[in-house]
Amino acid sequence: MILHVNPSSGLPLYLQIEAQVKQAVAAAALKADDALPSVRKLAADLRINPNTVARAYQNLERDGVIRTVPGGGCYVADGMPGLLKTEKVRRLRPHAQQIAVEGMQLRLAPEEILKLVEEELAKLGGKS
Amino acid sequence: MYAWKCWRDSRLRFVAYLTLVVALPINPTLSPAFRLTDKGWTLLRDSSPVFTNALVESALHAFAGFGLVLFALAGIAMGASGVGDEYKPGSLEYLLTRPRQRRHFVWVGWLVGVIEMLAMTSVSAAVIFSLVFYLSRGTALWRLVALVPLMLVMALVFFGLAYLGTVITREGKNGLAFAVLATLAYLIVSFLLQREWGIELPSFIGLLRPVVDGGKPFAFGLLAFWTAFALACPLAAQWIFERRDI
């Protein structure tokens, strides 16, 4: 898995890593049970602080995107089977809210906003 | 480890001054033995008491007389070194962040100097001793041997002055000047006090004379004084160095 972070973007590095992993899973570039590089290896490859990687991995595990094995090693989780649909919807709502608010701020019509979301879903292949 | 560095810095000067202090007293030592023959100058070898005594006396006077000046010069030249000389290059920020107390570096530098001065005085004395022995089989040279620690103390006084001066002025060059000026000042003051009020300040001649000429009792007081002075210099250097900001 190739990750890229931009330390000067003002966005915390752990959030960047989380976003990229989630995106990779969503685009099926990472499949269930694929192994992720160890914290130390990823940190060394990216030349960033291992704590940052550890934090990202912790958050990803909390969100059910990855799971850790007791002997060490992180793997992509299996489609989050434990989560109910209501829970998934609840998680996504704040992001939807943000899109709605921003769209209104920019004075885009609701159809234009929805079209934007559809385009992004199409890019990911629309897979669930 | 620091001793190795001190040696590296001083070894060229050490060899130069060692050569000087060994070579210069040789000619005056040998003066009673020179004979002009039709084949040119040769050295006389003779074990007669008259010749032996003459040779021993000239050896002592050469060692003490030349030594007085030579070891003072060598002491000052070798002493203008050590931690004080590391201010200007800027390497103290490295050295003093090694896990040793500051006084460790002051004393190691001084001790390397002690060993160097000891080498100079002993080798010079040994060379003179060998020459006398070779030419006259004279071995009752205990007075020559007794002169070695006295010469060492004297050399260390001058070494200490330059060493302390280097710490005070933060540069070897100026430490050297400090030692020279201090010596001159002392000589002048000494002379004036003697002439105007008849006061005798401690001197090296007073220390050496009982041994060279014999007869007079040995000046233990003077020896104690000069030894204390020689040790006071690195102590003062330590006190100053510990309190400085780098």
Added chain:
Amino acid sequence: MSDLAISTQGLVKVYSKLRAVDGLDLSVPRGAVYGFLGRNGAGKTTTMKALLGLVHSDAGSATVLGMDVRQHLTAILKRTAFVSENKILYDGFTPAELVRFNCGFYPRWQVDAVEKLARRLDIPMRQKYGKLSKGNRTKVCLLLALAQNAELLILDEPTSGLDPVMIDEVLRILVEDHVGAGRTVFFSTHQLAEVEQVADWVGIIDHGKLLVEARLDDLRDQFRLILAAGDSLPALGAPNLISATRAGRTGRYVVSRDGEEFAARLRQHGAQIVEIAPLSLREVFLELVRKEEACTPGNAGAIPVSASSLT
């Protein structure tokens, strides 16, 4: 205090009339990679020298690895590795000899680790130090410090003179071998990009005082640039407002926290928010340290910000 690798309380160091360090309260957690930032002459080097006993402070105290600097300096130095700003060692020695010289002070030195590191850093080990380029000298200083395997690394401009490839390699070595397992790295640099990559804590010093000390991620989460447009942009004063500039109908505000709240207040006054954007470390640094002229009363140039005001 034992969970802090470095801690100072009211540290003061005065040179003639100049207060180089002026009441500094530094807290570096153990295991942190702490970027110590400031302009030239802000007091970074003086602070480091005070931590290592090179200068004697005039007031306040400094504690390193739980020990008072004034009383346990040698014990601190056994467990701390230092790279000084001036990168001066002994010109007459080669790097190989310098390694020999240095390792005499540290009994737990590992020779093969040193050789490996020297190769990775590409150091000419047989050239006299005085003849080395600035970049090579920096590498030798780093070699001596890293090979010590110390609990605490104090590095003053550790990448000065290095080209980008070597900087990258140094960062990699630091991350691989010297971060984690309770080891702390306290470094100062002008290369803010390096700090953003490896640091988790940042402290900004200016005129001998700490302007801000916080987790880097908190700075990223909380500092915001707000661009607004409006006919009569209000002159809002606030403790979290770092700078405000207005030109015509647009206003530019930088806040140290609660960006959304500030934007909402602006909206209440009829302004329209064009953008709320995060700031890079370089931008945060410049905002805090550069004294910009304030456009209106009620605004300040640089306002002292502490970690508590960020949370």
